Amino acid sequence: MTQKIKNIEKAAERIKKAVQNKERIILYGDSDLDGISSVVILEEAIKNLGGHIDCAFFPDRENDGYGINLKALDMLKNKAPALFITLDLGIGNLKEVDLANKMGFEVIIVDHHEPLDGVPKASIIVDMKQTDDSYPFKGLANVGVTFNLCMEMLGREISQNLKNSFLELTALGTIADMVPQIEQNQEIIEQGLRSLKNTFRPAIRAFLDILGDGKVFEESLPKIISALNSAESLNFENESYLLLTSSDNKQCKEIAETLLNKNQYKQQQVKNIIQEVERRISQKQDEQIIFEGDPSWKLTLAGPVASVICNKYEKPAFIFKKMDKESCGSVRNPKGTNSVDAMKTCADFLITYGGHAQASGFRIKNEHLNKFKGCLNIFFKKK
Numbered sequence: 001m002t003q004k005i006k007n008i009e010k011a012a013e014r015i016k017k018a019v020q021n022k023e024r025i026i027l028y029g030d031s032d033l034d035g036i037s038s039v040v041i042l043e044e045a046i047k048n049l050g051g052h053i054d055c056a057f058f059p060d061r062e063n064d065g066y067g068i069n070l071k072a073l074d075m076l077k078n079k080a081p082a083l084f085i086t087l088d089l090g091i092g093n094l095k096e097v098d099l100a101n102k103m104g105f106e107v108i109i110v111d112h113h114e115p116l117d118g119v120p121k122a123s124i125i126v127d128m129k130q131t132d133d134s135y136p137f138k139g140l141a142n143v144g145v146t147f148n149l150c151m152e153m154l155g156r157e158i159s160q161n162l163k164n165s166f167l168e169l170t171a172l173g174t175i176a177d178m179v180p181q182i183e184q185n186q187e188i189i190e191q192g193l194r195s196l197k198n199t200f201r202p203a204i205r206a207f208l209d210i211l212g213d214g215k216v217f218e219e220s221l222p223k224i225i226s227a228l229n230s231a232e233s234l235n236f237e238n239e240s241y242l243l244l245t246s247s248d249n250k251q252c253k254e255i256a257e258t259l260l261n262k263n264q265y266k267q268q269q270v271k272n273i274i275q276e277v278e279r280r281i282s283q284k285q286d287e288q289i290i291f292e293g294d295p296s297w298k299l300t301l302a303g304p305v306a307s308v309i310c311n312k313y314e315k316p317a318f319i320f321k322k323m324d325k326e327s328c329g330s331v332r333n334p335k336g337t338n339s340v341d342a343m344k345t346c347a348d349f350l351i352t353y354g355g356h357a358q359a360s361g362f363r364i365k366n367e368h369l370n371k372f373k374g375c376l377n378i379f380f381k382k383k
């Protein structure tokens, strides 16, 4: 028997039971394509079992912060009791899960991020990065974990068509999340892209129609992924989610067009910030890390900027938006170094942090920025 991710059978059974008992189900996903595609395929799996979800919620990273947040819980409190399923976030939300429990929610966490100091008191946690999970492949995107969960829920009876349509979104989310394209991820991407070329999904068809004009699929693909990945959440709604779940061709075309335009604008803003960072670091070449922030930089652009800077200069890149009292940022690290370990060492200066070895995020009081930077420089000097 092939090995399964810890608790995945338990989670599948619990969700199926909720469908049977007509319990309320809330899906709470991260606002990037990995999180959104996770929500979409889990919703489709629940529908396939004859159930439905009560609502899908996506926090706005810029204004509400990453993960489960108090504003969301406050908006959702009237829906308790309900099954509250988090996707691509939640493993770091120890306090928030306590609060959700108190409000009468039963929380299931589906995540692929590294647990920090302990795990939340959720009813079920599916995350192969838990220390006692011996699942051999740790590189799945969250949508890869969710795909495994959907397969577990639907079992052998699943039709090849439905499986393919799940694989399409799983491939997109996996590519978008920039996890290593090896082992299961490679299989998912190969099968998903093969199916995508002839997809029935109205959202993808809309993109292909707009970008089409005789262009090959491979050229359109990065644009589609980038557009879907850069939609922002507003009032816990997300345009990419609306697009991917719409069956109205006209609406799909309108949203797809909007997302492509917004993404183009975003790419230009990313370029501008990169230029500014490069101007600043040209005077600081002796430092171990790149550590730059600004009040005018959008938080959602910090990740893309840090990626480019990290690749180009082969140094850990900490890029942040400086707000009134706090700063919030994204981190990208060269292979062989671990940003989560680095921040663990310097955790005294941080409000929160979390993520993966190569890609993570943090929140900090402005008065601690210099001490944090000094601590990071010492950590990476030792490496």
Ligand SMILES: [Mn+2]
Residues within 6 Å of the ligand: 034, 035, 088, 112, 141, 142, 177
């Ligand atoms: Mn992810």
